Amino acid sequence: AQSVTQLDSQVPVFEEAPVELRCNYSSSVSVYLFWYVQYPNQGLQLLLKYLSGSTLVKGINGFEAEFNKSQTSFHLRKPSVHISDTAEYFCAVSPGSARQLTFGSGTQLTVLP
Amino acid sequence: EPEVTQTPSHQVTQMGQEVILRCVPISNHLYFYWYRQILGQKVEFLVSFYNNEISEKSEIFDDQFSVERPDGSNFTLKIRSTKLEDSAMYFCASSGLSGSSYNEQFFGPGTRLTVL
Numbered sequence: 550a551q552s553v554t555q556l557d558s559q560v561p562v563f564e565e566a567p568v569e570l571r572c573n574y575s576s577s578v579s580v581y582l583f584w585y586v587q588y589p590n591q592g593l594q595l596l597l598k599y600l601s602g603s604t605l606v607k608g609i610n611g612f613e614a615e616f617n618k619s620q621t622s623f624h625l626r627k628p629s630v631h632i633s634d635t636a637e638y639f640c641a642v643s644p645g646s647a648r649q650l651t652f653g654s655g656t657q658l659t660v661l662p
Numbered sequence: 663e664p665e666v667t668q669t670p671s672h673q674v675t676q677m678g679q680e681v682i683l684r685c686v687p688i689s690n691h692l693y694f695y696w697y698r699q700i701l702g703q704k705v706e707f708l709v710s711f712y713n714n715e716i717s718e719k720s721e722i723f724d725d726q727f728s729v730e731r732p733d734g735s736n737f738t739l740k741i742r743s744t745k746l747e748d749s750a751m752y753f754c755a756s757s758g759l760s761g762s763s764y765n766e767q768f769f770g771p772g773t774r775l776t777v778l
Contacts, residue, residue: 581765592666592753593705593769600765639705643765648693648757649718650767652705 551576551642555653562630563661570625570656572640580642582623583650584614587637596638599623610634635660664688666770668754674776675744683739683773685754694737695755695767696729698722705753711737744777751775 556571574580581600585593597608604616614625623640640653667686675681687694696708709719711729728740737756741748751774755767 583766585769590771592771593755595766595768598765641705648695648710648767649707649720650697650705651707652697654704 551580551644551651553640553642553651553653555640555656557656558654559657559659561659561661564632565629567628568626568630568634568658570638570640570658572623572625572653574621574623574640574642576621576642576644578644580644582614582616583641583643584608584612584623584625585639585641585652586610587639587655589636593639596625630658630660632660632662634658664768666754666756666768668752668770668773670773671771672774672776674778677746677777678743681741681744681775683741683752683754683775685737685739685770686735687737687754687756688758688768689735691756691758691768693717693757693767694729694731695757696739697753697755697769698750699753699772700747700750708739741775744775746777749775749777 552575554573562568583598584596596612597606599606599616607613612627637655637657639655641650643650669684694711699705707720709723710717726742730738751772753772754770757767
């Protein structure tokens, strides 16, 4: 079984500041890793995914994440946030052989003017 | 841009009643999923569906739940006899068979189910 831990439930940050949202996972098998974003009253939108290859993954809206196998982490970063980045961010994993996603509890990112 | 749609956006029902939540996946996708999120809790996997049968299901997906693809476009989740603890946001998702959509699940906006 897999599990995902998002250590920060809320992250307030000022506009144009950098941000890192933390995600750690545990699994007995190799996994695929994902970050989803949820804007108010909308569904989950994929930001980026790690399947294999380069451990630094770039996604939409200027976000990137780095897969660290030894630390079982997949932290999400953005060098300069905008007000429009205010949303809930979910880290998720799926076992390589199956498709079900296991989600973390989410991190609410609030960008302050 | 193609998207997953769900109806209704909000469903209110009495405990013990049957509800059907509807989803229209992206048209060329072949894998379909239901997830739910109880208020304040994690998004949880319920079931995945491929080739007209369930391919995976979680412990949550007991005999009260069923899924169906009644025609070429809809994918439904039925809860036979709703309980108070079924109150949650239910998300439908779909993914493709190959290419870039193979490992990406596209989510709908959700149906908020309230059981009174």
